[in-house]
Amino acid sequence: EDRFELGEELGSGAASRVFACRRCLTDEQLAVKVVNIQRMRLMGDLATHMSRLDREVQILRQLRHERIVNLEDFHRTEDSYFLVMERVQGGExxxxxxxxxxxxxxxxxxxxxxxxxxxxxxxxxxxxxxxxxxxxxxxxxxxxxxxxxxxxxxxxxxxxxxxxxx
Structure with missing residues (x-):
């Protein structure tokens, strides 16, 4: 099983936080967007927010291009979504x-x-x-x-x- 180690926080949004992370098997430096389902619930209309997040994951799984940040892995628990992404270090x-x-x-x-x-x-x-x-x-x-x-x-x-x- 692929394992990841969380690093420092890189940014945050209304229901999510982005962390640096490392793929333990390869030492690859990545980023993980952690979406808190409870925070999404507080934003109202949980079903709509979850549907958007599911759609985002499905779309990112289809896309592989040098000008688009790649989705490397995805996990979902009862509390959170974890989108493991390519880490882009230069900022916005x-x-x-x-x-x-x-x-x-x-x-x-x-x-x-x-x-x-x-x-x-x-x-x-x-x-x-x-x-x-x-x-x-x-x-x-x-x-x-x-x-x-x-x-x-x-x-x-x-x-x-x-x-x-x-």
Missing amino acids: LFNQIVLNKSLTELEARHVFHQLLEGVGYMHSMSIIHRDLKPENILIVRSRPAGQDAAEILHDVKIADFGLSKA
Whole structure:
């Protein structure tokens, strides 16, 4: 049986928390989104929230693309859902935009091209994201844009399929 070891908390939402985790067999660094069913119940209409979460898992299981955060494993207990995901270490694109006040045209074009690749793939699978925004775009890595080190190219992945539909 695949086992995981939880690490530090990376973020949280209304009913979920995201932790760093390690796959014990391979030492692979991942992230796990832990969704608390009791907290979902407090948000009202538990059936709708659970249905969305089930749909998110089903959609993520279908998607395998370099521009989309991969679902590695999934577990459900009486209390919680555990979505074990690829760990993307660079943070949200939103934070980079806030930090630097904007993206240059070159930086924006580079990100947009990757988003088109990911969205095109999703659409070819008859899946729509419905919540594409800088907070749901994760930076895989950043590198200087050639000679001009002032411009940074961000390699990105699309995340958070909670509102997606097939």
